[in-house]
Amino acid sequence: xxxxxxxxxxxxxxxxxxxxxxxxxxxxxxxxxxxxxxxxxxxxxxxxxxxxxxxxxxxxxxxxxxxxxxxxxxxxxxxxxxxxxxxxxxxxxxxxxxxxxxxxxxxxxxxxxxxxxxxxxxxxxxxxxxxxxxxxxxxxxxxxxxxxxxxxxxxxxxxxxxxxxxxxxxxxxxxxxxxxxxxxxxxxxxxxxxxxxxxxxxxxxxxxxxxxxxxxxxxxxxxxxxxxxxxxxxxxxxxxxxxxxxxxxxxxxxxxxxxxxxxxxxxxxxxxxxxxxxxxxxxxxxxxxxxxxxxxxxxxxxxxxxxxxxxxxxxxxxxxxxxxxxxxxxxxxxxxxxxxxxxxxxxxxxxxxxxxxxxxxxxxxxxxxxxxxxxxxxxxxxxxxxxxxxxxxxxxxxxxxxxxxxxxxxxxxxxxxxxxxxxxxxxxxxxxxxxxxxxxxxxxxxxxxxxxxxxxxxxxxxx
Ligand SMILES: *[C@@H]1O[C@H](CO)[C@@H](O)[C@H](O)[C@H]1NC(C)=O
Ligand SMILES: *[C@@H]1O[C@H](CO)[C@@H](O)[C@H](O)[C@H]1NC(C)=O
Ligand SMILES: *[C@@H]1O[C@H](CO)[C@@H](O)[C@H](O)[C@H]1NC(C)=O
Ligand SMILES: *[C@@H]1O[C@H](CO)[C@@H](O)[C@H](O)[C@H]1NC(C)=O
Ligand SMILES: *[C@@H]1O[C@H](CO)[C@@H](O)[C@H](O)[C@H]1NC(C)=O
Ligand SMILES: *[C@@H]1O[C@H](CO)[C@@H](O)[C@H](O)[C@H]1NC(C)=O
Ligand SMILES: *[C@@H]1O[C@H](CO)[C@@H](O)[C@H](O)[C@H]1NC(C)=O
Numbered sequence: 001x002x003x004x005x006x007x008x009x010x011x012x013x014x015x016x017x018x019x020x021x022x023x024x025x026x027x028x029x030x031x032x033x034x035x036x037x038x039x040x041x042x043x044x045x046x047x048x049x050x051x052x053x054x055x056x057x058x059x060x061x062x063x064x065x066x067x068x069x070x071x072x073x074x075x076x077x078x079x080x081x082x083x084x085x086x087x088x089x090x091x092x093x094x095x096x097x098x099x100x101x102x103x104x105x106x107x108x109x110x111x112x113x114x115x116x117x118x119x120x121x122x123x124x125x126x127x128x129x130x131x132x133x134x135x136x137x138x139x140x141x142x143x144x145x146x147x148x149x150x151x152x153x154x155x156x157x158x159x160x161x162x163x164x165x166x167x168x169x170x171x172x173x174x175x176x177x178x179x180x181x182x183x184x185x186x187x188x189x190x191x192x193x194x195x196x197x198x199x200x201x202x203x204x205x206x207x208x209x210x211x212x213x214x215x216x217x218x219x220x221x222x223x224x225x226x227x228x229x230x231x232x233x234x235x236x237x238x239x240x241x242x243x244x245x246x247x248x249x250x251x252x253x254x255x256x257x258x259x260x261x262x263x264x265x266x267x268x269x270x271x272x273x274x275x276x277x278x279x280x281x282x283x284x285x286x287x288x289x290x291x292x293x294x295x296x297x298x299x300x301x302x303x304x305x306x307x308x309x310x311x312x313x314x315x316x317x318x319x320x321x322x323x324x325x326x327x328x329x330x331x332x333x334x335x336x337x338x339x340x341x342x343x344x345x346x347x348x349x350x351x352x353x354x355x356x357x358x359x360x361x362x363x364x365x366x367x368x369x370x371x372x373x374x375x376x377x378x379x380x381x382x383x384x385x386x387x388x389x390x391x392x393x394x395x396x397x398x399x400x401x402x403x404x405x406x407x408x409x410x411x412x413x414x415x416x417x418x419x420x421x422x423x424x425x426x427x428x429x430x431x432x433x434x435x436x437x438x439x440x441x442x443x444x445x446x447x448x449x450x451x452x453x454x455x456x457x458x459x460x461x462x463x
Contacts, residue, residue, distance in 0.1 A: 026356035026373075027364075031345055031392050038087045040352055041390040043362055045083050045092070048076065048382035054102075055095050060114075061102035067313045068379055070115045073099065074127035079320060079383050081130060085137040086390040086397060093140060100130055101146055108147035109155035109416035118181060121160060121173045125194030128156035132201050135409035136400035150205070150409040155416025157202055160195045161214060162419065169244035171221035175237065177420060187244055188237030192222050193258035197325075200265035204332070205402045206411060207269075215266055219259075219279075232286030234259060250304045252315070256287045257322035260329055268332040280333050284340070290322065291343055295369035298346035300388070306367060316366045316380030320387035323347065327391035331399040344391045351385040 027043055030036040051068070053059045064073045080096045083089065105112040110127040111119065131152035133139070139149065147155070163173055165187075173191045176183040196218040203211035222228045226247040227235050234255040238244035260283040267276035291297050300319050305311035327344060330337045350368030357363035357373035364385040365374035401407040 026354075027352045027362050029349060029352035029389065031348060034393065034396060037389060037392050038089075040355075041083060041087055041386055041393075042089060044355060044364060044382055044386040044389060045080070045089075047360075047363060048379060048386055049080070049092060049095075051379045051382075052076070052095070052099075054099055062099035063103075064379060069123070069314065070103075070119070071123035071126045072314060072317055072379060074103070074110075074123075074130050075317060075320065076379060076383055078126070078130035078133050079324070079387055081133045081137060081139045082324060083386065083390060084139065086393040097140070097142055100127070100134070100152075101142055103127060104147055104152060107155070107416055108152060109159050110152065111159070116177070119177055120175050120181075120183065121163065121177060121191035122175065122188065122194050124156055124160070124177075125191070125198060128153045128198055129194075131156075132198065132205070135407060135411075136201070136205060136402075138401055138406065138408055141408055147415070148409050148411060150403075150407075150411035151415040153198060153202060154411050154413060157195075157198055157211065157214075158414070158416045159420070160198070168240040169225060169238065172218070172225070172244070174240070185240045186237050187225075187227070187240065189222065189227050189234050189255045190236075190252075190258060192218055192227075193234075193255055193262065196222070197258045197262035197265070200262040200269065204265045204269040205400070205407065206413075207403060208413065212266065212269055215262060219262070219266075228259075232256075232282040233289075234286065251289060252304060252318055253287075253290050253300065253302055253322035254318040256283060256290070257318075257325040259283055260287065260322075261325035264325075264329040264333040264336070277333070277335070280329070280336060284336060287322070287326075296346060298343045299350045299369045300343065300347045301369060302366075311366070313378065314380070316376065316378055317383045318380075319347075319366075319368075319384040320380070323384065323388040323391050327394040328400070330394055344388060344394075348388045348392050351388050354381075355385055 027040045028036065029040045051064060053065055054061045054063055062073055063070065064076065077096045077099050080092045084093055103112050104110055110124050115123070131149045134149035135153065141148065160173060163177065165172060165174060169187055172187045173195055174184055175186040175188045175191050178184065196215055199211045199215035199218065203209065203215060223230075225238060225244045227238050227244065234251060235247035236250045236252065236255070238247050260280065263276055263279040263283055267273060267280050270276055290300055290303060292301055292303070295301065300322065301307070302311060302315060302318055305315050323344065326340045330340050347368055351364065353371040354365040354368055354373055355362050357365055357375065358377060363373070363377050364381045365376040366381045366384065367374040367376070403411070
């Protein structure tokens with residue numbers, strides 16, 4: 001085979017050329033029929049999981065093949081936990097459990113030695129979200145002696161608390177964990193919004209106010225910077241070099257999504273506090289930029305890259321997260337249902353209309369406001385379609401459990417605690433700080449860092 005799976009876009013183009021663009025076999029989706037939604041979700045889930053080779057002999061468990069980075073596999077398995085929860089289909093449960101446990105690392109904190117060299121706080125948060133979802137949705141607990149779902153999320157929280165940096169920008173987390181990575185000088189919204197969301201979900205689940213205090217602190221910090229405006233516009237990030245006095249202006253669906261999910265959890269944790277209600281409302285107002293009026297106002301669009309056809313390999317998955325977190329918000333902050341439900345409805349219908357591509361006639365593209373397949377293919381396209389389609393089952397499933405209300409995952413507030421000494425991870429590059437003279441090494445690191453980026457901001461580091 002001349003073209004490997006490594007280039008899914010090429011493969012998609014190839015199949016379009018070979019088989020012609022199918023327009024008549026779009027996935028059928030009747031949103032008034034639970035079985036129709038489940039059936040559509042099942043087809044998309046199978047197409048998404050066909051990218052995953054980690055259950056085949058000799059392949060690394062828990063990783064997606066190139067060009068998909070480590071974090072996206074974590075996001076994908078979170079989607080599969082939700083898939084099981086929404087549909088009751090257990091087909092992928094074992095694969096999902098194995099994948100999550102394979103990537104926990106020696107300290108059970110999602111710092112696996114193969115990844116730490118280029119790991120960012122946001123990357124780690126996406127795996128922690130999967131563990132947190134498993135606890136909240138009562139996904140079957142892992143085998144005895146494995147770390148618990150809740151304990152994994154707590155370990156990531158504990159580690160990220162230790163990285164809170166008051167020396168620059170008045171607070172916040174840096175994007176990168178280790179000094180030798182490009183992006184160590186960047187404080188981005190997804191890393192801080194990831195920490196905020198994780199803290200808020202831990203507060204709601206455990207009832208432990210320490211988590212809520214950190215959620216509050218991180219929210220207060222970011223809203224004091226230009227990264228998050230009082231009109232609920234959330235930009236990509238800011239530089240330590242100018243004390244975060246300016247923001248990179250790109251807006252992404254997953255940034256508004258992660259703050260929405262965190263604020264909704266705080267609203268629920270505080271039993272309906274008015275300040276958190278106002279913040280949830282403000283974030284929903286802010287989300288409207290991603291539902292442009294010229295496509296009817298209810299279809300989600302990744303405005304920073306989708307219309308311009310400039311999305312990288314990460315970005316087509318971002319709509320999965322806003323969809324997932326909007327759906328969860330309707331349960332824990334039920335006053336939002338009337339705002340959110342029409343958006344999940346129209347976006348799912350649009351996404352299903354995009355799922356008419358490839359040789360099978362049911363591969364999903366990404367342009368949900370077009371009713372013929374756009375020729376795009378990939379894990380992100382499938383994940384986003386799966387997320388928004390199955391989100392329409394949210395009113396049929398129970399809300400998230402908590403420690404004293406049905407949750408079976410037993411946590412450990414002191415989990416993790418290994419700290420951030422890179423040497424510990426047996427990472428050959430960790431012993432060696434890159435100096436100006438070390439050009440070859442820096443070049444390789446640059447390539448590796450490019451490989452780890454989330455959010456399409458790679459150009460900022462190198463201009
Ligand atoms: C791997 O998972 C896929 C589904 O994603 C399944 O079709 C296949 O049978 C599995 N293979 C093995 C060896 O478990
Ligand atoms: C780490 O990388 C090695 C070498 O590529 C691979 O054999 C191993 O399966 C990887 N481990 C994990 C947990 O991904
Ligand atoms: C950086 O910003 C923080 C928060 O706004 C402020 O407290 C601090 O004084 C600033 N530091 C410098 C050196 O300007
Ligand atoms: C609601 O939450 C805000 C922000 O944490 C807090 O300042 C306020 O005191 C809370 N209100 C009540 C009535 O508890
Ligand atoms: C959200 O938008 C509505 C309508 O424009 C406005 O009335 C409301 O004050 C906004 N809420 C917040 C919290 O910004
Ligand atoms: C908190 O979430 C539960 C669903 O898990 C919901 O029943 C309850 O009404 C929510 N609380 C508030 C204040 O909205
Ligand atoms: C609450 O969480 C904090 C932070 O992890 C921890 O130190 C404390 O022991 C926890 N309290 C309880 C009662 O679990």
